[in-house]
Amino acid sequence: MTFDELLSTYEPRLAAAFREAIETIKSTVVLARVVERLDRGDVNGAVEAMQIEPEAFSALEIALQEAFNAGGTNAVGKLPKVMDPQGNRVIWRFGVRNPTAEAILRDLSSTMVMHITDDQRQGIRQALEQGLARGANPRSTALDVVGRQSRVTRRREGGVIGLTRYQIEFIERARVHLASGDPEVMNRYFELKTRDKRFDRTVVAAIRAGKPVTGEALTKIVGRLRDKNLLLRGEMLARTETMMALSSARDEAMRQQIEAGKVQAQDVTKV
Incomplete structure (x- = not known):
C-alpha cells in the first residue's frame, strides 16, 4: 500500500473512534449534577462533573496504535530484496x-x-461562563454544552463537547450575530461554510423583517452548526494524528534495520 492508501484506510478509523468517544461522554453526563453545580456558581465543578477523562479516548488510542503498526510493517514490506x-x-x-x-x-x-x-476542559469552561454571562439559566446553559436529546435518535445532539476552543468561540459569535437583529451583522452567518443551509430561509426572513433570530429557531441553527463542526473536528484530528503515526512508524522502521545491522545509515535516503 502507498502512504496515501494507508492514510485513507486508517484516517476514517481514527475519526470514528473520536466520534465514539464524544458520544460516550455525552451519553454518560448526569445533567442534574452539572446543573446543580452551575446553580451554585461552581463552573469548575460543572466541568469536572462531565468527566472529560483520558480513559474515554481509549478506542482512539487503539486506532492510533493500529495505524502506527501498519505504517512500520508497510515500510519494511517495501524494502528491496538484498543479500x-x-x-x-x-x-x-x-x-x-x-x-x-x-x-x-x-x-x-x-x-x-x-x-x-485539556482543550476540552478549557473550551467547556469558557462555554459555561459565556452562557451564564448572557443570562441563560443553569439548565439551558448545561444543555447548550452537553447537547439536547433528539426525540428520534434519543442521542444528544448539538453541544460543544468535542469542539476546539476556537470552534466554540466562533460558534458563539455566530449566535451573537444572529441574535443581534442588525441585518449587516446577521448576514455574516452566510459566510460560514459549516452552516446548515436548510436554515438559510429562516435567517433571510428574520433579516428582511429586521428582527433577531431567537428561541427554538436559534437553538436549532446553533445546534446544527455545532454538529457539523464536530464532524469537521474529528476529520481534521484524524488526518493529523494518522499522518503523524504513519510517518513516525516509517522512520522507526528504518532505524530498527540500521540498529540490527541490516543496512548502513549512509545508505538510507529519505524522500
Whole structure:
C-alpha cells in the first residue's frame, strides 16, 4: 500500500473512534449534577462533573496504535530484496514492541489525548461562563454544552463537547450575530461554510423583517452548526494524528534495520 492508501484506510478509523468517544461522554453526563453545580456558581465543578477523562479516548488510542503498526510493517514490506555478505537473504522486520517504538507510540498517544482533554476542559469552561454571562439559566446553559436529546435518535445532539476552543468561540459569535437583529451583522452567518443551509430561509426572513433570530429557531441553527463542526473536528484530528503515526512508524522502521545491522545509515535516503 502507498502512504496515501494507508492514510485513507486508517484516517476514517481514527475519526470514528473520536466520534465514539464524544458520544460516550455525552451519553454518560448526569445533567442534574452539572446543573446543580452551575446553580451554585461552581463552573469548575460543572466541568469536572462531565468527566472529560483520558480513559474515554481509549478506542482512539487503539486506532492510533493500529495505524502506527501498519505504517512500520508497510515500510519494511517495501524494502528491496538484498543479500548479506554471506549470501543469505536479508529479512526486514518491524518490531512494534521494540522499546524505542513503544516509547514513540506512547508519546504520540499521550500527547494526542492530553491535548484533546485539556482543550476540552478549557473550551467547556469558557462555554459555561459565556452562557451564564448572557443570562441563560443553569439548565439551558448545561444543555447548550452537553447537547439536547433528539426525540428520534434519543442521542444528544448539538453541544460543544468535542469542539476546539476556537470552534466554540466562533460558534458563539455566530449566535451573537444572529441574535443581534442588525441585518449587516446577521448576514455574516452566510459566510460560514459549516452552516446548515436548510436554515438559510429562516435567517433571510428574520433579516428582511429586521428582527433577531431567537428561541427554538436559534437553538436549532446553533445546534446544527455545532454538529457539523464536530464532524469537521474529528476529520481534521484524524488526518493529523494518522499522518503523524504513519510517518513516525516509517522512520522507526528504518532505524530498527540500521540498529540490527541490516543496512548502513549512509545508505538510507529519505524522500
